[in-house]
Amino acid sequence: MTASPDLDTPQLATPDLLRSVFRRHAAAVAVVTARGSGPVGFTATSLTSVSAEPPMISFGIGTGASSWPAISRAEHVGVHILGEHQEELAATFARSGADRFGPSTRWFDGPHGVPVLDGVLAWLVCRVVARVPAGDHRLVLAEAVVGDPAGAGRPLLYHQGRFNALRD
Numbered sequence: 001m002t003a004s005p006d007l008d009t010p011q012l013a014t015p016d017l018l019r020s021v022f023r024r025h026a027a028a029v030a031v032v033t034a035r036g037s038g039p040v041g042f043t044a045t046s047l048t049s050v051s052a053e054p055p056m057i058s059f060g061i062g063t064g065a066s067s068w069p070a071i072s073r074a075e076h077v078g079v080h081i082l083g084e085h086q087e088e089l090a091a092t093f094a095r096s097g098a099d100r101f102g103p104s105t106r107w108f109d110g111p112h113g114v115p116v117l118d119g120v121l122a123w124l125v126c127r128v129v130a131r132v133p134a135g136d137h138r139l140v141l142a143e144a145v146v147g148d149p150a151g152a153g154r155p156l157l158y159h160q161g162r163f164n165a166l167r168d
Contacts, residue, residue, distance in 0.1 A: 026159040031093045033078040036070025039101045039115040043094035055119040055144040060137045076112040080120040083153035084165040
């Protein structure tokens, strides 16, 4: 027998409630990159596999994000799954105003001119097929065109407002 939920404590849905609930949701950490007037990128925990046939992914991005202007026009994007050894890289791409492609970030020009991060667990270059309005964000749907799943290590996770590693 399960206990009944306490119906006296539910909160009306607000941005703070949504943030609080999703702080409890452990998510893999990814970095999405694109080419604007230069390379751009951001840390994302909203990455989702959408379809195997055709191979499609989705991610969300705020329309106020510094990377949004480039993502809004990009034909292709890079999607990178970070390893637990890349916490500082994740923090760099999450920090507003950071020099994301500075000397400490190892990367190269990949297929379709997309910046590809070096040393990640896996990466894809994807062709953007749609940008769907979703409140103050856009949900980007993209079809994978090329990638590499051969990186070594274990995934970096985000939970309770901080980066974490898997435990055995």
